[in-house]
Amino acid sequence: MTALEKRSISGLSLIFALRMLGLFMILPVFSVAADQYSGSTPLLVGLAIGAYGLTQAMLQIPFGMLSDRIGRKKVIAFGLLLFAMGSVIAAMADSIFTVILGRLLQGSGAIAAAVMALTADLTRDDHRTKAMAGIGISIGLSFTVALASGAALEHWLGLAGIFWLTALLAMLGIAVLYFWVPNPQRCIVHRDVEPMPKQFRKVLGNIELMRLALSISTLHFLLTLSFFALPMALHHYAGVERSQHALLYLPIMLIAFVCMVPFILLAEKQRKMKMVFLGAIVALGIAQLSWAILPSTAFVILTGLWLFFTAFNVLEASLPSMMSKISPLDCKGTAMGVYSTGQFLGAFLGGALGGLIYSYLNIHAVFAFGAIVTLFWWWLVKPMQAPRHLNSRILHIEPLNQANAPRIMAEINAIPGVIETMVVIDEGVAYVKFSPDDTDTDALDAFSVQST
Known part of the structure; x- marks a missing residue:
């Protein structure tokens, strides 16, 4: 760079x-x-x-x-x-x-x-x-x-x-x-x-993309729902003074960050993305359930918090990668826009519903609701297809015009391992999605430098 x-x-x-x-x-x-x-x-x-x-x-x-x-x-x-x-x-x-x-x-x-x-x-x-x-x-x-x-x-x-x-x-x-x-x-x-406005209908009609958009929405729903209730649980139930909360959060966050790394490597390097994805959702559900049914001691709350943030970090890191892998080339930016919108909407709903539930019930009911939502989330995404391990590349091609675009796209698609190609004449580029394990990347790169 x-x-x-x-x-x-x-x-x-x-x-x-x-x-x-x-x-x-x-x-x-x-x-x-x-x-x-x-x-x-x-x-x-x-x-x-x-x-x-x-x-x-x-x-x-x-x-x-x-x-x-x-x-x-x-x-x-x-x-x-x-x-x-x-x-x-x-x-x-x-x-x-x-x-x-x-x-x-x-x-x-x-x-x-x-x-x-x-x-x-x-x-x-x-x-x-x-x-x-x-x-x-x-x-x-x-x-x-x-x-x-x-x-x-x-x-x-x-x-x-x-x-x-x-x-x-x-x-x-x-x-x-x-x-x-x-x-x-x-x-x-x-x-x-x-995002491209013309692609919204295509993205919203893609069930696999919408499962992931719902996933990031639910993840941030659980975040704000939990942090409506957790500070009160620590303070009012576990007896931890507000001034001491920072001393508890920092080591938990650091340990969770370290614990996340092996699971990300397992998902990306060992091609176990779906297994890690579903396992992280289960971990979130266990954390919510522990807060809901176990005594609200500092040990229980902080152990659940470690589990929650380990799973949260895994999903926060892996969901964009999954979204990128399964998004069609012509609507990848649009899919990410829908994904981000879902994320923020989930954050709003989590805070609002956490407050609403606590208004009529108690903190344990807030966490119980989080556990139910997590179970529904797991059930909804369990049938999804495991995403293939794919990379994307943008090839700059000169000259690129109406006459040679079909030939160039056909030649790129003929390279073993190439999954999808989209040629955009106005930008002078070809967007290519390919399997890195099966594709000769030098053959791809040749299109960026050759005279066409």
Whole structure:
């Protein structure tokens, strides 16, 4: 990778990380500290936790499309400003309704699709996977830091201080965008990372893709559902002071991250993706069930938390890979857009339903509902086909026109191991999906350099 590409990826990863920190730092503390706001009820507290997901789900695809028209940086900067405004509103709030408004505004700064598109603009196609992996790692690390630091920051700064800090992080993200991230030389629609409106019907009608979209939605549903109840379980049932929660979350998160690695290797290297996928869902269900039926001691809660986050990390890392493997080439970006929308919608529903259930029952009922949802999820995805181990590549072909496109596509499809080819004349490229174990990649690469 060139120095410019490395600079682009580091800057955009940092922007993503700063925003994720702002969204998730309140997760481990909000439900036990929200009684400071007037009008607080369990339902409204749950809505405040998950509210960002609703506006994020509604706007992330439109914002991505808008970035094609007016420019990536303008949309990203506007989204970060919305996020900062939402943080300020929440920081100044004395009513739970104002906090909800702030969280909705935070979520309306839906920059994920625009950041991915800018990443594609600033990196060469053969380094696209590395770039997206770098952003994915930054998201995972920021999530870990957010959970570990949120409890400590609430003890030192209070909830208002956390929201002020998130506003500052958003402004820092704007500075990184304009002073560190390079300006792109091109701004085109990338079918592999951006949604195409004409493909939505095809994606929504693909049962395998929708199973995975439902999976990421359920995963983040369980996340916000659990973190509505877990801080209260630790504080009110296990007797752990709020100031001590951070000391418990950090080692659990680190151990879970280490425990995740063998399962990812088993899924990718040993081609056991479906087995690992279903096993992780079972682990999530066991964690929820343990919280629901066992005594709420610190040992039980933290053991379940380790199991939960090990499985959560496995699924968070493997689901995008599965989505990429089974998505048809002509709608890969659209499929990922639907996937992301499902993720944020699940986060909203988890917080809202967690609060609703707790309003009428108790914490154990919240976890029991999570276990039931997990069982239904496992049943729904069990019939899915195991995804084949496939890679994708983008070949730049010059000249490419109406006359030679059919011949080039036929020649690429004739290479053993090639599964699917899509030639896009306007972009001058061929998108190819192939089996890395059966394909001569040199034969593929030859199409990028040969005179056609």
